[in-house]
Amino acid sequence: MSKLLGSIEAGGTKFVCAVGNMNFEVQDTAVFPTGNPEETMAKAIEFFSNYEIAAIGIGSFGPVDVNPNSEKYGEILATPKLEWRGFNILKALKKQLDVPVFLTTDVNSSAFGEYTKGAAQEDNSCVYYTVGTGIGGGAIQNGEFIGGFTHTEMGHAYVKRHPLDADFKGVCPSHGADCLEGLASGPSLQARTGLRGEKVGEEHDVWAIEAYYIAQLAFNTRLNFAPERIIFGGGVMQQDHLMEKVRAIFKELNNGYVDVPNLDTYIINPAIPGNGSATIGNFALALRELKK
Amino acid sequence: MSKLLGSIEAGGTKFVCAVGNMNFEVQDTAVFPTGNPEETMAKAIEFFSNYEIAAIGIGSFGPVDVNPNSEKYGEILATPKLEWRGFNILKALKKQLDVPVFLTTDVNSSAFGEYTKGAAQEDNSCVYYTVGTGIGGGAIQNGEFIGGFTHTEMGHAYVKRHPLDADFKGVCPSHGADCLEGLASGPSLQARTGLRGEKVGEEHDVWAIEAYYIAQLAFNTRLNFAPERIIFGGGVMQQDHLMEKVRAIFKELNNGYVDVPNLDTYIINPAIPGNGSATIGNFALALRELKK
Numbered sequence: 001m002s003k004l005l006g007s008i009e010a011g012g013t014k015f016v017c018a019v020g021n022m023n024f025e026v027q028d029t030a031v032f033p034t035g036n037p038e039e040t041m042a043k044a045i046e047f048f049s050n051y052e053i054a055a056i057g058i059g060s061f062g063p064v065d066v067n068p069n070s071e072k073y074g075e076i077l078a079t080p081k082l083e084w085r086g087f088n089i090l091k092a093l094k095k096q097l098d099v100p101v102f103l104t105t106d107v108n109s110s111a112f113g114e115y116t117k118g119a120a121q122e123d124n125s126c127v128y129y130t131v132g133t134g135i136g137g138g139a140i141q142n143g144e145f146i147g148g149f150t151h152t153e154m155g156h157a158y159v160k161r162h163p164l165d166a167d168f169k170g171v172c173p174s175h176g177a178d179c180l181e182g183l184a185s186g187p188s189l190q191a192r193t194g195l196r197g198e199k200v201g202e203e204h205d206v207w208a209i210e211a212y213y214i215a216q217l218a219f220n221t222r223l224n225f226a227p228e229r230i231i232f233g234g235g236v237m238q239q240d241h242l243m244e245k246v247r248a249i250f251k252e253l254n255n256g257y258v259d260v261p262n263l264d265t266y267i268i269n270p271a272i273p274g275n276g277s278a279t280i281g282n283f284a285l286a287l288r289e290l291k292k
Numbered sequence: 293m294s295k296l297l298g299s300i301e302a303g304g305t306k307f308v309c310a311v312g313n314m315n316f317e318v319q320d321t322a323v324f325p326t327g328n329p330e331e332t333m334a335k336a337i338e339f340f341s342n343y344e345i346a347a348i349g350i351g352s353f354g355p356v357d358v359n360p361n362s363e364k365y366g367e368i369l370a371t372p373k374l375e376w377r378g379f380n381i382l383k384a385l386k387k388q389l390d391v392p393v394f395l396t397t398d399v400n401s402s403a404f405g406e407y408t409k410g411a412a413q414e415d416n417s418c419v420y421y422t423v424g425t426g427i428g429g430g431a432i433q434n435g436e437f438i439g440g441f442t443h444t445e446m447g448h449a450y451v452k453r454h455p456l457d458a459d460f461k462g463v464c465p466s467h468g469a470d471c472l473e474g475l476a477s478g479p480s481l482q483a484r485t486g487l488r489g490e491k492v493g494e495e496h497d498v499w500a501i502e503a504y505y506i507a508q509l510a511f512n513t514r515l516n517f518a519p520e521r522i523i524f525g526g527g528v529m530q531q532d533h534l535m536e537k538v539r540a541i542f543k544e545l546n547n548g549y550v551d552v553p554n555l556d557t558y559i560i561n562p563a564i565p566g567n568g569s570a571t572i573g574n575f576a577l578a579l580r581e582l583k584k
Contacts, residue, residue, distance in 0.1 A: 077551070124440065125440030125441070139516075141433075141436075141438060141440060142436070144433075144434070146433060146516075147433075147517070147518045148415075148417030148517060148518045148520045149417070149518055149520045150518050152517065153518075153549075153550050154515055154516055156515055156549060156550070157511075157512045157516065158451055158452045158508045158511065159450055159451070159452060160450045160451060160453065161452065161453070174548065174549040175545075175547060175549065178452060178545070216450045219449075220449045220512075223444060223445045223446055223448055224444055224446055224449065224516050225438060225516075226440045226442050226444050226445075227441070228440045228441045253470070255466045256466070257445075257448060257466040257467065258445050259355065259370075261441065
């Protein structure tokens, strides 16, 4: 086959578009800020118009209607990005590029990339989280995304407070300091320290607090899904000392209760370099859609 | 078909065995306390020996190896019931009754019963919890149980403390007052009030605390699985005032963030009467196994 696959990673701050071959090797990319919907989608379509595209995978910020049986399938729902609310990303694309399209959330795309060609490529199940500006997650079991009447929203789960963090006000606009995103996203680190996460030294006390929340997320994930692999991407997690702390606290939280694989290979970073998990995932989802 | 289906609900305190027809109608039952494994299984086998059984579904207390590809498939694992640790419930049954057997956890069986003939019979996904002596859950999506390298253990998830409950020591032997089972199982109500849950009056403050934890469980379940239905069984949940409190607190916890169906029909009790969900689930799983 000489045709190509397309990927749109539609993030809240930027769009990453890519064209790849049938081996999921990137041939070209275009990155631009997420502006108003019409202009942004026009840029994506212009990029793809240079290639003979057979199918496209989209991983979108949300909430987004990903249910093919829904009337609003493809529509961006109650996002704080008001210009995008009610915009149908799938229809806008299909109007110009009439090829098979698979639409899911950005974190589901990343999960699928790691499942197909990354850290979970030998597994039948995995859960992927991104911990950055926000916290989000996607789960896969036997090739299918976990999700029922709509997609999951794992980053806003309620967790136990760290005793030394009791007075922190949190940064989640909806849940304050009650949910994971409010307590453990990148902006929460900045709110506590005045510094961006990557500037906060390894010896800072805030890392013990951060690790406590991420370890709870990992432990609850083991309980809820029993996945074969738990993968943490996103800017905050790119620090070996943090991953080590998370594993150590996970062990304390479990207290020998549930079976877990070796934590050094169970709770890990993505294997696909350069934040490329979502792009690979979108290529794989595009190909799957094409073969249907 | 004139043959019959068998169900074993292997609980930590009692075994409920049943024989049903191909419409999942119960024809006979036997209930006996969970004694030592050999004696208990002999009673179950004796009960079934009066019937021509085509296949059996087992819903077992855990942890139990439910992975057909595992060497220990069928073995009861690190249970506090020491006599049962290392006992292979599946092998013990198959030795005497060589019919197709499907083995899962007791809560998965209940979930499957409600999915097949109960509150979720028109849905493609549901999560079932029991809140009683312990807390456990089972999730189904498109007819398959959620679970990867082993079964889930949803009842031990970490949650946010209720502010008026900060000093409670909890009742979970593994996690004290850190996990749901430690904070919200039946024994936790008794530890706080000195009374069994069903004797605690509706006006008691403990119900606001209990509802807060169960509402968190329901909210986190919406986030993690987005199931079409969330079903709460078990002794503690058989009180309308509690279910109403749970729905009201769920709404507060969500704070308008995620889409949810009408809570009055989303967060509900089982539809199968008389604690019969697991039996119906086992019949349905037995029949599915028979048809394979």
